[in-house]
Each structure stands twice: as C-alpha cells, then as structure tokens.
Amino acid sequence: MRKYLVIYEKSEQGYSAYVPDLQGCTSAGKDRAEIERNIVEAIKFHLELMEDEGEEIPLPSSDSQMLVFA
Numbered sequence: 001m002r003k004y005l006v007i008y009e010k011s012e013q014g015y016s017a018y019v020p021d022l023q024g025c026t027s028a029g030k031d032r033a034e035i036e037r038n039i040v041e042a043i044k045f046h047l048e049l050m051e052d053e054g055e056e057i058p059l060p061s062s063d064s065q066m067l068v069f070a
Contacts, residue, residue, distance in 0.1 A: 005062040006039055008032070020062040022046050 008017050015035040019025040019042075027042040029035035050057055 002057075002060050004043060004060050005064055006043075007064075008035060017042075019043060019046075021058050021060050 004019050004021050006017055006019055008015060014028060014030040015032055016026065016028045017035050017039040018027075019039070022043065025039075025042055025046040027035060027038040029038045047057060
C-alpha cells in the first residue's frame with residue numbers, strides 16, 4: 001500500500017488538488033468534499049494509466065510540514 005501526499009488549494013472558484021509524486025495528477029471541485037472524492041478518482045486513474053503504459057509507478061517521496069508564524 002502506498003500513501004501519496006495530496007496538496008489542496010482553495011481559490012475563488014473552489015478547490016484544486018495535486019499529487020507531487022504523480023506528475024500531472026490534478027483535480028478540481030467546488031468544495032472540499034468534492035475535491036477529496038475527485039482526487040481519489042484521479043489518483044486511481046493516473047496509476048492505472050501508468051500501469052497500462054508500462055511506466056514505473058513512483059514510490060511516495062514527498063513530505064510536508066506546517067509552520068506557524070506569529
């Protein structure tokens with residue numbers, strides 16, 4: 001089982017998400033719940049496509065950290 005980091009960004013139009021370790025794997029949605037569903041489907045599709053094309057599936061390597069500034 002692999003765990004990929006997903007980055008969520010809020011915009012004026014809704015939300016977008018991308019997976020740093022899966023180049024080109026992105027999605028968008030009107031709210032957080034929709035984008036969470038959409039990015040899961042995007043990851044599944046992206047991995048299936050890579051597998052079908054014989055591409056090597058990258059291991060998760062991205063990390064994140066929240067920093068607090070006063």
